[in-house]
Amino acid sequence: MSLVAPEIWKTLLRRAPAGTACSALYDPLLAPATAPDGCFVLGRIAQSLDGRIATVAGESRWISGQADLEHTHRLRALSDAVLVGAGTVRADNPQLTTRQVEGPSPVRVILDPARRLGDHYRVFQEGPPTLLACAAGTPGPERLGQAEILPIAMNGGWVDLPSLLVTLAERGLRRIFVEGGGVTVSRFLVAGLVDRLHVTIAPLLMGGGIPAFSFPRTDLLTDGMRFGWSVHRLGEDVLVDVPLGRQRPGPSGQTTSGP
Numbered sequence: 001m002s003l004v005a006p007e008i009w010k011t012l013l014r015r016a017p018a019g020t021a022c023s024a025l026y027d028p029l030l031a032p033a034t035a036p037d038g039c040f041v042l043g044r045i046a047q048s049l050d051g052r053i054a055t056v057a058g059e060s061r062w063i064s065g066q067a068d069l070e071h072t073h074r075l076r077a078l079s080d081a082v083l084v085g086a087g088t089v090r091a092d093n094p095q096l097t098t099r100q101v102e103g104p105s106p107v108r109v110i111l112d113p114a115r116r117l118g119d120h121y122r123v124f125q126e127g128p129p130t131l132l133a134c135a136a137g138t139p140g141p142e143r144l145g146q147a148e149i150l151p152i153a154m155n156g157g158w159v160d161l162p163s164l165l166v167t168l169a170e171r172g173l174r175r176i177f178v179e180g181g182g183v184t185v186s187r188f189l190v191a192g193l194v195d196r197l198h199v200t201i202a203p204l205l206m207g208g209g210i211p212a213f214s215f216p217r218t219d220l221l222t223d224g225m226r227f228g229w230s231v232h233r234l235g236e237d238v239l240v241d242v243p244l245g246r247q248r249p250g251p252s253g254q255t256t257s258g259p
């Protein structure tokens with residue numbers, strides 16, 4: 001069972017912004033997880049029109065507008081866990097709580113394989129529970145501030161994300177909201193572990209900056225990922241909702257299903 005109570009879903013959907021196609025946008029998030037690991041993974045990115053999520057210096061607040069901010073907090077409230085990479089904690093010192101909408105704050109999961117983050121960040125000092133996912137065997141104290149350490153096996157130099165999802169599911173954390181940044185969302189995509197992807201595109205050209213998606217290079221168009229999507233207006237921004245169903249990039253257009 002997901003930790004999200006059904007009445008919370010209903011409250012949040014009722015309060016979604018006028019003009020949002022609530023049912024089409026949020027109903028898929030209510031569906032039971034079908035993957036063997038028991039998790040439903042939603043990836044999310046807010047990017048400029050030219051595909052950047054932050055300036056080279058790391059500034060990302062705010063690329064998208066207020067409606068997208070509320071949408072993001074709504075997605076947190078609908079999730080058991082919100083997950084971000086160490087780069088986002090370092091750049092933004094986020095709280096990852098629901099302050100723009102009613103609804104519970106999820107458990108926070110931080111991916112910091114080498115345990116390079118200090119304990120002064122807000123996720124380690126205040127608010128709801130935090131799990132720090134690191135490479136198994138990394139030396140360090142038993143906790144980082146209030147955060148519990150979650151040792152996870154490595155695979156090819158990266159935290160093994162299938163193992164992480166199984167570990168989270170064992171704790172009852174099954175609705176996983178991967179909120180950023182670009183490296184983290186991309187690793188989930190490459191692993192074929194994203195059920196749904198929300199990308200907000202803001203009317204902004206940056207000319208450079210931190211990329212939204214970074215994959216192994218494709219030489220052929222047919223090696224890219226291609227999919228259907230639905231488009232929603234969020235204030236001045238456009239939100240594309242991609243039902244990925246755990247597809248991942250494959251050679252010569254052979255998009256394969258993830259584990």
Ligand SMILES: NC(=O)c1ccc[n+]([C@@H]2O[C@H](COP(=O)([O-])OP(=O)(O)OC[C@H]3O[C@@H](n4cnc5c(N)ncnc54)[C@H](OP(=O)(O)O)[C@@H]3O)[C@@H](O)[C@H]2O)c1
Pocket residue numbers: 044045046047052053054055057058059060061063084085086087088089091092111112113114116157158159160161179180181182183184185187210
């Ligand atoms: N616009 C948006 O939607 C949005 C959302 C969030 C953040 N941001 C911005 O994006 C920037 C950060 O994004 P980013 O792409 O540079 O970094 P990120 O995804 O936040 O963090 C990347 C780091 O997390 C760790 N990590 C993530 N996945 C891993 C895996 N599977 N295995 C092992 N380690 C993993 C690695 O840490 P190590 O390097 O320590 O190994 C990696 O370098 C910031 O400037 C932030 O403000 C924008």
